[in-house]
Amino acid sequence: xxxxxxxxxxxxxxxxxxxxxxxxxxxxxxxxxxxxxxxxxxxxxxxxxxxxxxxxxxxxxxxxxxxxxxxxxxxxxxxxxxxxxxxxxxxxxxxxxxxxxxxxxxxxxxxxxxxxxxxxxxxxxxxxxxxxxxxxxxxxxxxxxxxxxxxxxxxxxxxxxxxxxxxxxxxxxxxxxxxxxxxxxxxxxxxxxxxxxxxxxxxxxxxxxxxxxxxxxxxxxxxxxxxxxxxxxxxxxxx
Amino acid sequence: xxxxxxxxxxxxxxxxxxxxxxxxxxxxxxxxxxxxxxxxxxxxxxxxxxxxxxxxxxxxxxxxxxxxxxxxxxxxxxxxxxxxxxxxxxxxxxxxxxxxxxxxxxxxxxxxxxxxxxxxxxxxxxxxxxxxxxxxxxxxxxxxxxxxxxxxxxxxxxxxxxxxxxxxxxxxxxxxxxxxxxxxxxxxxxxxxxxxxxxxxxxxxxxxxxxxxxxxxxxxxxxxxxxxxxxxxxxxxxx
DNA sequence: TAGATTGTTAATCGATTAACAATC
DNA sequence: TAGATTGTTAATCGATTAACAATC
Numbered sequence: 268x269x270x271x272x273x274x275x276x277x278x279x280x281x282x283x284x285x286x287x288x289x290x291x292x293x294x295x296x297x298x299x300x301x302x303x304x305x306x307x308x309x310x311x312x313x314x315x316x317x318x319x320x321x322x323x324x325x326x327x328x329x330x331x332x333x334x335x336x337x338x339x340x341x342x343x344x345x346x347x348x349x350x351x352x353x354x355x356x357x358x359x360x361x362x363x364x365x366x367x368x369x370x371x372x373x374x375x376x377x378x379x380x381x382x383x384x385x386x387x388x389x390x391x392x393x394x395x396x397x398x399x400x401x402x403x404x405x406x407x408x409x410x411x412x413x414x415x416x417x418x419x420x421x422x423x424x425x426x427x428x429x430x431x432x433x434x435x436x437x438x439x440x441x442x443x444x445x446x447x448x449x450x451x452x453x454x455x456x457x458x459x460x461x462x463x464x465x466x467x468x469x470x471x472x473x474x475x476x477x478x479x480x481x482x483x484x485x486x487x488x489x490x491x492x493x494x495x496x497x498x499x500x501x502x503x504x505x506x
Numbered sequence: 507x508x509x510x511x512x513x514x515x516x517x518x519x520x521x522x523x524x525x526x527x528x529x530x531x532x533x534x535x536x537x538x539x540x541x542x543x544x545x546x547x548x549x550x551x552x553x554x555x556x557x558x559x560x561x562x563x564x565x566x567x568x569x570x571x572x573x574x575x576x577x578x579x580x581x582x583x584x585x586x587x588x589x590x591x592x593x594x595x596x597x598x599x600x601x602x603x604x605x606x607x608x609x610x611x612x613x614x615x616x617x618x619x620x621x622x623x624x625x626x627x628x629x630x631x632x633x634x635x636x637x638x639x640x641x642x643x644x645x646x647x648x649x650x651x652x653x654x655x656x657x658x659x660x661x662x663x664x665x666x667x668x669x670x671x672x673x674x675x676x677x678x679x680x681x682x683x684x685x686x687x688x689x690x691x692x693x694x695x696x697x698x699x700x701x702x703x704x705x706x707x708x709x710x711x712x713x714x715x716x717x718x719x720x721x722x723x724x725x726x727x728x729x730x731x732x733x734x735x736x737x738x739x740x741x742x743x744x745x
Numbered sequence: 746t747a748g749a750t751t752g753t754t755a756a757t758c759g760a761t762t763a764a765c766a767a768t769c
Numbered sequence: 770t771a772g773a774t775t776g777t778t779a780a781t782c783g784a785t786t787a788a789c790a791a792t793c
Contacts, residue, residue, distance in 0.1 A: 366732035384623035
């Protein structure tokens with residue numbers, strides 16, 4: 268029953284064999300759904316349920332229930348016929364799979380409106396995120412307090428990285444500054460970049476990067492709403 | 507050369523036939539990539555290039571160049587051998603496809619730190635977004651000015667919707683308030699919901715919804731960095 | 746012309762869907 | 770027991786990759 272194929276995508280050739288157990292590489296669509304199940308199960312748990320059926324999760328995410336059952340099997344979450352999947356097991360297993368159980372230290376670069384919002388937002392604690400320091404090049408912003416943090420000058424960043432060794436850098440600087448900053452951060456040993464600048468960045472393989480471009484999200488939403496409105500009009504004309 | 511199949515996903519049965527030309531339904535992975543090409547082409551154009559090769563776009567996005575050429579063909583962008591795809595054509599075509607050429611009016615609900623950041627951020631103008639009004643239930647926030655806006659009380663929201671008829675509502679309220687607000691907004695005729703609350707919402711088919719859950723994005727990034735660090739360690743041990 | 750890059754067809758691969766036996 | 774729901778196999782579907790002819 269072992270998986271037949273373990274071909275790695277470009278940039279991963281150095282991995283000699285697939286990791287086993289909970290840490291095997293999951294297809295991206297699976298990972299997307301698992302993250303959503305985590306959120307849905309959390310809210311279901313808060314409202315008093317102690318189990319949730321594959322059909323329920325499927326309806327929320329807009330897929331077939333067999334997909335959900337396969338996803339669950341892929342990470343070793345087992346359900347019970349007539350009952351569903353126990354929410355505590357979903358949460359603890361996905362905690363492990365998504366890596367949320369450990370502490371994930373981060374620094375934040377850029378304290379404009381979006382950077383400040385991130386610094387103040389407490390909702391990421393749930394995912395183990397701890398922002399150890401926030402930086403800005405703007406002398407006017409240095410010294411200000413944002414949430415629990417005081418904005419530090421960029422010159423202090425190198426030393427902070429050496430002391431705290433954070434894995435994650437949250438980049439919320441203007442697009443034209445992002446390329447250089449990210450290159451510098453990677454050079455200082457940063458392992459993950461969470462990029463909010465509206466520019467598509469690249470990093471060496473072995474470094475994790477997430478381009479969280481909200482403008483692109485908006486573009487997709489606008490595309491979708493235009494498509495639906497057009498479809499609605501056509502249905503009205505022909506119906 | 508017409509497409510053979512036009513099956514619609516669940517919830518779209520009312521559409522009698524597929525729209526033609528630039529507005530046909532694109533597979534989600536294609537749309538994701540097109541939005542990224544738009545961003546990459548924009549920056550390439552700003553740095554003085556006037557064309558870009560499929561291989562360049564492919565390298566940025568981490569796919570094969572044939573994928574890029576197919577995507578371009580799918581939306582009718584034509585390139586020239588030895589040159590690549592002209593950037594003006596990429597931008598104007600994707601403007602149309604993504605629906606960014608029109609004006610997209612929106613209201614913003616919730617002026618916490620994230621809502622305020624969105625209200626202040628000018629980067630969405632590029633996508634035709636115009637926030638016509640911002641609202642909050644908190645009497646303490648009403649009357650404050652955020653960017654160019656003054657926070658209005660929720661009671662004024664109904665009337666604003668009737669007058670401006672915005673298509674899009676940006677929801678940046680706490681998770682426990684989001685469900686009711688969104689249901690109300692849909693009832694008032696809103697066509698698209700851009701949800702920043704950390705909860706997976708559902709809307710009737712025919713309404714567009716984008717759950718922009720940043721915590722989920724973080725979870726995926728953490729998963730990825732853990733996987734890579736683990737892979738790196740294994741390579742070191744066995745290598 | 747020679748060479749680089751597009752455009753497109755055919756082959757492969759992987760993910761989704763359908764179906765149903767196993768199980769509580 | 771009967772019925773609902775999981776778990777899993779086989780079939781279908783769609784997207785990616787490989788290959789190469791067309792073209793500037």
